[in-house]
């Protein structure tokens with residue numbers, strides 16, 4: 001039952017074409033965000049239905065394991081957003097297909113430029129919080 | 134084959150409009166791209182406001198109540214804007230996410246219809262309960278409990 005999953009992962013990594021790795025990362029980031037989103041909507045709804053539980057959830061986010069997960073989420077979301085924008089623009093405007101290489105390089109550069117300061121600020125905030133408490 | 138004759142006397146083949154499943158797939162293909170473009174602004178602005186501007190460690194229920202508006206309190210324009218922004222983002226992200234999961238599930242389990250359908254039924258059921266809960270929460274407003282003072 002899991003064979004197609006394993007094969008797709010192995011081939012995705014083994015066949016080192018840039019587009020293929022990006023495809024795999026787009027898929028993994030999309031799935032990661034969906035799972036997070038389910039818990040996130042549930043948790044935030046508790047502000048309306050069960051404020052004590054909402055408060056507990058917020059406290060949980062302020063612990064080191066969640067601070068690390070938050071960094072991973074930031075990268076996945078920014079990558080998925082930028083790469084998804086590349087896919088959407090290229091597919092909706094096929095005359096741009098000649099510029100695929102450039103588009104891929106640009107989206108990787110933009111992802112890096114947005115991710116680096118985001119992770120730095122988040123890490124700084126978390127570390128100073130943990131040092132003060 | 135359906136043909137049609139143009140005013141110049143030339144005959145061309147008419148393209149049949151898509152029907153059924155094909156029509157649905159085309160709509161979802163377009164939806165993935167346009168909702169994605171909208172989510173770039175909605176999701177990234179939300180993420181950066183909460184995690185960079187405010188910061189996870191500064192987020193409290195009391196502060197959520199201020200932005201969101203409390204049940205039984207007068208609603209401000211700010212509360213309405215906050216709730217609308219989140220409602221739009223919620224619907225777009227959930228539909229985009231479910232369709233994404235469907236594409237992945239079809240790739241890996243499409244040749245096993247029982248597993249594919251079972252999995253998707255489960256995913257859609259869970260997503261429906263959670264999203265309706267979320268939308269209802271946005272309509273009702275936050276609860277300011279005794280521990281959570283309204284400022």
Ligand code: HEM
Pocket residue numbers: 026027028029030031033034037077080081082083084085087088162165166168169170171172173176177226227229230231232233234236237
């Ligand atoms: C932030 C802006 C976003 C953009 C620009 C974007 C764009 C895209 C695009 C263009 C696709 C490809 C669709 C296709 O192949 O037909 C896609 C797939 C997907 N997206 Fe997004 N998306 C965004 C946010 C999200 C969010 C918030 C979620 C989670 C709820 C999500 C989950 C997924 C999933 C699960 C897939 C399927 C992956 C696959 O088929 O391999 N995306 N996205």
